[in-house]
Amino acid sequence: MEERKLYSVAALAAVLTTLLFKYLLGSDIYTITAQYALLPSSYDPQPATLQVSKKTGKVVEVFGGIRKDKKVGKLINYGPSQILLPxxxxxxxxxxxxxxxxxxxxxxxxxxxxxxxxxxxxxxxxxxxxxxxxxxxxxxxxxxxxxxxxxxxxxxxxxxxxxxxxxxxxxxxxxxxxxxxxxxxxxxxxxxxxxxxxxxxxxxxxxxxxxxxxxxxxxxxxxxxxxxxxxxxxxxxxxxxxxxxxxxxxxxxxxxxxxxxxxxxxxxxxxxxxxxxxxxxxxxxxxxxxxxxxxxxxxxxxxxxxxxxxxxxxxxxxxxxxxxxxxxxxxxxxxxxxxxxxxxxxxxxxxxxxxxxxxxxxxxxxxxxxxxxxxxxxxxxxxxxxxxxxxxxxxxxxxxxxxxxxxxxxxxxxxxxxxxxxxxxxxxxDADFVLFEPESAYTLSENDLFYKHQISPYIGHTFAGRISRTYLRGVKVYDRHMGGILDKVARRGVFV
Ligand SMILES: [Zn+2]
CATH class of the missing domain: 3.20.20.140 (Metal-dependent hydrolases)
Known part of the structure; x- marks a missing residue:
């Protein structure tokens, strides 16, 4: 009787530990799925699933294909209009x-x-x-x-x-x-x-x-x-x-x-x-x-x-x-x-x-x-x-x-x-990514430039594709669909 009781306490502790571990892991790690991602294995973009650690800013795992079973934490899904690049x-x-x-x-x-x-x-x-x-x-x-x-x-x-x-x-x-x-x-x-x-x-x-x-x-x-x-x-x-x-x-x-x-x-x-x-x-x-x-x-x-x-x-x-x-x-x-x-x-x-x-x-x-x-x-x-x-x-x-x-x-x-x-x-x-929309043509204007002086021979040129988002060590720092640079005072860069 005593032994069985001990056994069930141990089992409960194991379950709780697993849940806690999953919770902690889940709060740190998030998942990105992309219909098109450029992985080292090919010059052609392919579907991929990535697990990213917010804490370390690193890519934890990369899986070929859209793998719902590999989802940990929050899921961000990028559809076919953009390509996930390093x-x-x-x-x-x-x-x-x-x-x-x-x-x-x-x-x-x-x-x-x-x-x-x-x-x-x-x-x-x-x-x-x-x-x-x-x-x-x-x-x-x-x-x-x-x-x-x-x-x-x-x-x-x-x-x-x-x-x-x-x-x-x-x-x-x-x-x-x-x-x-x-x-x-x-x-x-x-x-x-x-x-x-x-x-x-x-x-x-x-x-x-x-x-x-x-x-x-x-x-x-x-x-x-x-x-x-x-x-x-x-x-x-x-x-x-x-x-x-x-x-x-x-x-x-x-x-x-x-x-x-x-x-x-x-x-x-x-x-x-x-x-x-x-x-x-x-x-x-x-x-x-x-x-x-x-x-x-x-x-x-x-x-x-x-x-x-x-x-x-x-x-x-x-x-x-x-x-x-x-x-x-x-x-x-x-x-x-x-x-x-x-x-x-x-x-x-x-x-x-x-x-x-x-x-x-x-x-x-x-x-x-x-x-x-x-x-x-x-x-x-x-x-x-x-x-x-x-x-x-x-x-x-x-x-x-x-x-x-x-x-x-x-x-x-x-x-x-x-x-x-x-x-x-x-x-x-490092989980540094750029999302590129190959079919979002636009004409570059002075307002698109963040330089101290808006001088460039490319102004007025129409480009076939456009950057939509940038991630720096796991943190999204730029999103054109959300107003551009997401936090102008955060300045998350480090020396490498
Ligand atoms: Zn130079």
């Missing part, structure tokens, strides 16, 4: 804060990010003042960002003439994702271009860390000018109209990109442990050289940017300084070759190179290409813009949405050392 990762963003916060701030840039489905940004070491070439400067930048970010954020540091001794502490102590150098005038006085000798010094220093097993990534603005060509160009454009885009185009010839990339490949052969990443490739003529270097086993990766794929020089009106970037947007044939390279896997990833300034510095009034700020504002516009282009018959070369997202999320995450955490919808990864 949050986008943009590894090339200039936020300018501190020092040039009149151009852009962490608050404005990261609002634009989440509204565009970008859940992780990696900030460039310039054009803030000071540029982040030392630990002290990076600490200052982190202070400016703290409490002001709506998306997650990581940092590149600068490698400039004379800062070699700071590189390893930036890497090991501050956890920067790598280093950025300019091989041509950067546009700001405080961030100097490196010579081939400076590159060699940095490679030599960082090879010590690489030898100890650290992954060392160096990013290069790969354009090299020389006095002779500069002089010839100056003479050639002497009496040309500075508001004509062709005048500006002549000042950044293809040869500048080819020369720089050739130099880098040569240095890499001597220091093969350094991973070199070429940012914003514009000149398709460099692709055979890049292909060969990769075939030789060099750790060389390449990105291009939205504007080199979306625009060509014929799109640019006189005085259209909002299209000015370096390297420049080139002709339509070049544009097509970049799409092909992306499709062939010769270009790894796509970034924004969001580089805003105020309208005065940009020369919006005068339309003078030669003296206006070179940089295009496009953070958060990449997915709708490129989806539109690749869906058009003449573009895309059969690139799928899955491949596009791989180039805008998975591969940038890998570049920034965030694999295992960002860039895929997978168990154990």
């Amino acid at each position: 949050g986008l990762v943009d590894t090339h963003v200039h936020i300018n804060d501190p020092g040039r916060s009149e151009w852009e701030t962490f608050d404005t840039a990261t609002q634009a990010a989440i509204a565009g489905g970008v859940t992780t940004l990696i900030d460039m070491p310039l054009n803030s003042i000071p540029p982040t070439n030392t630990v002290k400067a990076l600490v200052e930048k982190k202070a400016a960002a703290t409490g002001n970010i709506h998306s997650d954020l990581g940092f590149w540091a600068g490698s400039v003439p004379g800062n070699t001794k700071h590189l390893s502490s930036l890497l090991k102590q501050e956890g920067v994702k790598g280093f950025k150098s300019f091989m041509i005038n950067s546009g700001v006085d405080e961030f100097k271009a490196v010579s081939p000798k400076d590159i060699e010094k940095a490679f030599k220093e960082l090879s010590k860390s690489a030898n100890k097993g650290h992954n060392v990534t160096m990013l290069f603005h790969a354009e090299s000018s020389n006095k002779k060509t500069e002089k010839a160009i100056k003479k050639a454009i002497d009496s040309s109209n500075p508001a004509d885009y062709n005048t500006y185009l002549q000042t950044h010839p293809v040869e500048y990109e080819l020369d720089a990339i050739r130099t880098l490949i040569m240095k890499m052969r001597k220091y093969p442990l350094i991973h070199v990443h070429i940012v914003h490739l514009s000149a398709a003529e460099a692709l055979p050289m890049i292909r060969q270097a990769r075939a030789d086993g060099l750790k060389l990766t390449v990105e291009t940017c939205y504007h080199y794929l979306y625009f060509n020089k014929d799109d640019i009106p006189d005085g259209g300084v909002e299209y000015k970037s370096a390297p420049p947007i080139r002709d339509a044939a070049n544009n097509a070759l970049l799409w092909k390279a992306l499709n062939d896997g010769d270009i790894d990833l796509i970034t924004s190179d969001h580089s805003p300034s105020d309208p005065l510095t940009k020369n919006i009034e005068s339309g003078d290409f030669l003296n206006g700020w070179g940089g295009i504002s496009s953070l958060g516009l990449g997915l709708p813009a490129l989806y539109t282009k690749m869906s058009a018959d003449e573009c895309g070369f059969g690139l799928s949405l899955g491949e596009l997202v791989e180039a805008m999320s998975t591969k940038p995450a890998i570049l920034a050392g965030l694999h295992g955490k960002k860039g895929l919808i997978e168990k154990g990864y």
Whole structure:
């Protein structure tokens, strides 16, 4: 009798424990079902069921198909009008804060990010003042960002003439994702271009860390000018109209990109442990050289940017300084070759190179290409813009949405050392998602932009699809159907 009583007490306790466990689990975990979700197993979206932990911000489980039996906690169901994608990762963003916060701030840039489905940004070491070439400067930048970010954020540091001794502490102590150098005038006085000798010094220093097993990534603005060509160009454009885009185009010839990339490949052969990443490739003529270097086993990766794929020089009106970037947007044939390279896997990833300034510095009034700020504002516009282009018959070369997202999320995450955490919808990864409506066409207006200054060459363009919702580590932070950014003061971003 006594034994039976004990048994029933134990059974009751077990039932209560199970219920309590389910209750606790249920209060933390919720479930998303999506008719179309982009999972790592396929480039084609498929039905999926996800369990997400609010507490950890991670994906707990992913099941193929709509699995009602796997529902835990609240259920959110996304129907066939939208596709669930991993949050986008943009590894090339200039936020300018501190020092040039009149151009852009962490608050404005990261609002634009989440509204565009970008859940992780990696900030460039310039054009803030000071540029982040030392630990002290990076600490200052982190202070400016703290409490002001709506998306997650990581940092590149600068490698400039004379800062070699700071590189390893930036890497090991501050956890920067790598280093950025300019091989041509950067546009700001405080961030100097490196010579081939400076590159060699940095490679030599960082090879010590690489030898100890650290992954060392160096990013290069790969354009090299020389006095002779500069002089010839100056003479050639002497009496040309500075508001004509062709005048500006002549000042950044293809040869500048080819020369720089050739130099880098040569240095890499001597220091093969350094991973070199070429940012914003514009000149398709460099692709055979890049292909060969990769075939030789060099750790060389390449990105291009939205504007080199979306625009060509014929799109640019006189005085259209909002299209000015370096390297420049080139002709339509070049544009097509970049799409092909992306499709062939010769270009790894796509970034924004969001580089805003105020309208005065940009020369919006005068339309003078030669003296206006070179940089295009496009953070958060990449997915709708490129989806539109690749869906058009003449573009895309059969690139799928899955491949596009791989180039805008998975591969940038890998570049920034965030694999295992960002860039895929997978168990154990951060629950960063973007919902994209491929059939919600819209025309971009100034009011859609969260930047400090509503300047962008994409204004007035009609995109075939639209971002509808963004989740950051399990929390919905943007919902176009519920007024946009859901909590402007929450600023849930963290450093990654
Ligand atoms: Zn840049």
